Amino acid sequence: MGENMLEVEIAGIKMKTPVIAASGTFGFGLEYTDFIDLNKIGAISVKGTTLKPRAGNSGCRIAETPAGMLNSIGLENPGAEHFLAVTLPKLAAYNVPVIVNISGSTVEEYGELAAMLDVPGVAALEVNISCPNVKHGGLVFGTDCNSAASVTRQIKKSTKKPVIVKLSPNVTDIATMAKAVEEAGADAISLINTLLGMAIDIKSWRPVLGNTVGGLSGPCVKPVAVRMTWQVASAVQVPVIGMGGIMTGQDAIEFLLAGACAVMVGTANFVNPRAMETVAAEIKEYLLARGLKHVSELVGQVRV
Numbered sequence: 001m002g003e004n005m006l007e008v009e010i011a012g013i014k015m016k017t018p019v020i021a022a023s024g025t026f027g028f029g030l031e032y033t034d035f036i037d038l039n040k041i042g043a044i045s046v047k048g049t050t051l052k053p054r055a056g057n058s059g060c061r062i063a064e065t066p067a068g069m070l071n072s073i074g075l076e077n078p079g080a081e082h083f084l085a086v087t088l089p090k091l092a093a094y095n096v097p098v099i100v101n102i103s104g105s106t107v108e109e110y111g112e113l114a115a116m117l118d119v120p121g122v123a124a125l126e127v128n129i130s131c132p133n134v135k136h137g138g139l140v141f142g143t144d145c146n147s148a149a150s151v152t153r154q155i156k157k158s159t160k161k162p163v164i165v166k167l168s169p170n171v172t173d174i175a176t177m178a179k180a181v182e183e184a185g186a187d188a189i190s191l192i193n194t195l196l197g198m199a200i201d202i203k204s205w206r207p208v209l210g211n212t213v214g215g216l217s218g219p220c221v222k223p224v225a226v227r228m229t230w231q232v233a234s235a236v237q238v239p240v241i242g243m244g245g246i247m248t249g250q251d252a253i254e255f256l257l258a259g260a261c262a263v264m265v266g267t268a269n270f271v272n273p274r275a276m277e278t279v280a281a282e283i284k285e286y287l288l289a290r291g292l293k294h295v296s297e298l299v300g301q302v303r304v
């Protein structure tokens with residue numbers, strides 16, 4: 001009983017469960033095959049990929065915080081060519097949709113990357129707009145509606161793949177940002193990326209992270225993420241994928257009730273590499289206990 005109750009389809013991507021690996025927290029998936037069966041997860045959003053290889057930031061890159069973590073990895077990755085030549089063929093051995101999370105420093109770079117990745121085996125692109133726009137004095141794409149819309153339009157012109165735009169929470173009005181990227185052609189929206197944070201070592205009086213500031217994730221961000229998911233899902237027509245601090249099925253259900261059609265699990269993978277399996281199983285248990293037939297019966301049902 002309940003075989004298909006977790007199956008979802010978002011922007012044409014068919015998934016066995018609505019639980020997806022969040023970018024940057026699950027490598028390219030291949031690193032985790034000793035722990036979790038990739039064939040059983042909804043989809044994998046792979047490590048943020050750039051046009052050229054990147055070494056990432058120097059110094060300390062990860063710090064624990066109360067109920068979460070700060071990171072400033074700096075998008076370390078082997079680059080798109082390596083991904084296409086080495087990683088993607090290996091991922092083809094698994095029956096799991098591969099979402100490629102992309103980052104760029106100009107609108108043109110995003111377009112070039114999207115065109116390169118318009119190949120079989122890539123299920124969709126997820127666009128990380130939490131990156132500084134070098135042509136506009138380092139202003140982050142995701143904090144300016146016009147830049148976010150330009151990137152979305154350029155990518156839509158460059159690929160036939162579904163385009164998921166991943167929003168930054170470091171904005172005043174997340175719904176306006178969501179509407180801007182929807183109008184520019186986004187097929188789906190995912191949120192939230194990490195919240196900008198900082199920690200200071202009181203022995204040395206120096207910032208803990210080599211990059212001074214970094215992205216906060218984990219359970220501490222969940223209420224902010226649920227609120228933003230609800231605001232965005234209420235403002236747009238395209239499907240929304242929610243994330244931020246999901247550790248359990250109960251956490252995921254909050255995002256579904258807020259209006260997300262699927263969820264991504266990030267920091268939890270560092271605590272328990274099988275977290276996504278548990279989250280999916282707990283959603284299913286909840287549906288069965290409530291006599292519900294399909295996970296879609298939860299989506300957007302919060303009684304406000």
Ligand SMILES: Cc1cc2nc3c(=O)[nH]c(=O)nc-3n(C[C@H](O)[C@H](O)[C@H](O)COP(=O)(O)O)c2cc1C
Nearest residue numbers: 022023024048071128192193217218244245266267
């Ligand atoms: C170590 C680390 C690396 C990340 N790298 C990326 C990335 O490359 N691209 C991206 O869009 N998001 C990246 N993120 C953000 C996550 O995908 C996710 O949006 C965020 O961590 C919130 O979810 P969580 O609380 O479940 O971790 C990263 C997060 C962490 C903790």
